[in-house]
Amino acid sequence: MSESTAEVLRAEGLVKTHHGEGAPARAVRGVDLRVTRGEFVAITGPSGAGKSTLLHLLGGLQRPDAGSIWLDGECTDGYGEARWAVERRKRIGIVFQFFNLVSDLSVADNVELPALLAGVPPRKARAEREELLAELGLEGKERSMPGELSGGEQQRVALARALVNHPPLLLADEPAGSLDSRGTREVMRLLSRFHRRGQTILLVTHDARLASAADRVISFFDGRIADDAELDGGAPTRRTGISGVLELRD
Amino acid sequence: MRLALLALLARGPAHGYELKQDLEQLLGSAYPQPNVGQIYVTLGRLEKTGLIEGEDVEQSSRPNKKVYHLTDAGREALRAWYEETADEPRVRDEFFMKLALAPQTGLADQIALINRQRRQYLNTMRQLSKLAAAEDRDNRISHLLIEGAMLHLQADLDWLERCQEELEELQ
Numbered sequence: 558m559s560e561s562t563a564e565v566l567r568a569e570g571l572v573k574t575h576h577g578e579g580a581p582a583r584a585v586r587g588v589d590l591r592v593t594r595g596e597f598v599a600i601t602g603p604s605g606a607g608k609s610t611l612l613h614l615l616g617g618l619q620r621p622d623a624g625s626i627w628l629d630g631e632c633t634d635g636y637g638e639a640r641w642a643v644e645r646r647k648r649i650g651i652v653f654q655f656f657n658l659v660s661d662l663s664v665a666d667n668v669e670l671p672a673l674l675a676g677v678p679p680r681k682a683r684a685e686r687e688e689l690l691a692e693l694g695l696e697g698k699e700r701s702m703p704g705e706l707s708g709g710e711q712q713r714v715a716l717a718r719a720l721v722n723h724p725p726l727l728l729a730d731e732p733a734g735s736l737d738s739r740g741t742r743e744v745m746r747l748l749s750r751f752h753r754r755g756q757t758i759l760l761v762t763h764d765a766r767l768a769s770a771a772d773r774v775i776s777f778f779d780g781r782i783a784d785d786a787e788l789d790g791g792a793p794t795r796r797t798g799i800s801g802v803l804e805l806r807d
Numbered sequence: 808m809r810l811a812l813l814a815l816l817a818r819g820p821a822h823g824y825e826l827k828q829d830l831e832q833l834l835g836s837a838y839p840q841p842n843v844g845q846i847y848v849t850l851g852r853l854e855k856t857g858l859i860e861g862e863d864v865e866q867s868s869r870p871n872k873k874v875y876h877l878t879d880a881g882r883e884a885l886r887a888w889y890e891e892t893a894d895e896p897r898v899r900d901e902f903f904m905k906l907a908l909a910p911q912t913g914l915a916d917q918i919a920l921i922n923r924q925r926r927q928y929l930n931t932m933r934q935l936s937k938l939a940a941a942e943d944r945d946n947r948i949s950h951l952l953i954e955g956a957m958l959h960l961q962a963d964l965d966w967l968e969r970c971q972e973e974l975e976e977l978q
Binding site for chain 2: 602603738742745746749764765766768769770774776778779783784786788789802803804
């Protein structure tokens with residue numbers, strides 16, 4: 558594998574300023590980032606730090622004011638709206654905080670749609686959908702409408718939809734942001750499972766518990782990367798750490 | 808551990824090793840288990856202060872074992888323990904002092920201190936996630952212990968984030 562293909566995503570000098578009412582908001586202020594195949598990267602930071610904007614830039618949902626993005630070593634500078642839409646079906650899967658399922662399509666149709674749009678034969682799309690829904694514990698929910706499902710179930714459907722075309726990169730924007738504690742653990746477990754199988758994941762979250770499932774955590778402040786740390790999960794440097802936080806003292 | 812042992816003895820007499828096993832079973836693998844030596848030492852102290860009493864029980868072919876039971880004073884101490892509420896969790900004094908004093912020493916950068924501390928918390932958080940994944944799903948007490956530790960860490964991480972927001976503005 559050449560170096561360029563091992564690099565699923567690269568960004569250089571990304572800048573994005575929002576011009577709404579009031580003063581312009583400088584959401585992303587010069588970001589360089591590389592994600593290699595098989596990595597699970599979390600971006601954390603306070604709300605308003607610009608981390609969701611960054612993820613939107615990386616998924617082509619918004620265009621940067623400056624800077625460039627490479628997918629699998631290919632520069633996306635010349636991509637228009639239509640091309641990004643194609644990439645989001647083939648090379649990038651995305652899950653959002655509020656699931657964004659199509660409310661008047663069944664669970665099965667929501668998952669199969671991106672496969673059919675990508676030109677996958679209907680029979681194969683159905684097979685993929687069946688496999689993913691079974692894997693995500695959603696058997697028997699195929700004919701349900703999204704509104705009939707719990708938040709956690711809807712997010713699992715959204716995950717199936719994002720992964721149905723086997724995209725090399727999965728982007729997740731606060732995927733547990735509207736779920737309860739149990740739903741959060743479930744999302745965390747599933748992301749970890751797909752990661753173990755080789756899925757490259759870039760996750761944006763303000764939840765440190767979710768972020769700790771990743772093996773690299775980027776701290777994002779005020780539109781910039783403040784820290785970029787590999788988590789080894791190895792022995793803590795001092796007596797504190799895991800036994801320090803679990804020990805009960807009287 | 809003193810009061811935990813008294814609480815275990817409230818159910819009925821037991822010997823040191825039994826108490827260790829009861830504690831292990833209740834709290835699961837997440838809890839850093841006290842060694843049996845610590846338990847015997849604590850039991851000795853509790854006996855000296857009159858909160859428990861030990862009786863030697865003869866065993867065939869093995870040395871005598873000591874079976875302890877709660878005294879009235881012990882039951883009273885336990886009752887008083889349950890009457891009290893526990894202290895609030897605290898800000899990490901040592902880290903806070905380092906952070907507050909850093910600019911005056913000229914020896915450390917506050918943002919670098921925060922970043923390092925965050926890395927440590929995140930690594931510990933990761934270990935806790937792994938521990939939670941490995942722990943028996945049905946042991947609710949153990950999962951609550953791990954979740955409590957994770958939520959405390961989360962609060963400390965949120966606080967580090969606040970420190971960073973405030974102090975970065977000054978820089």
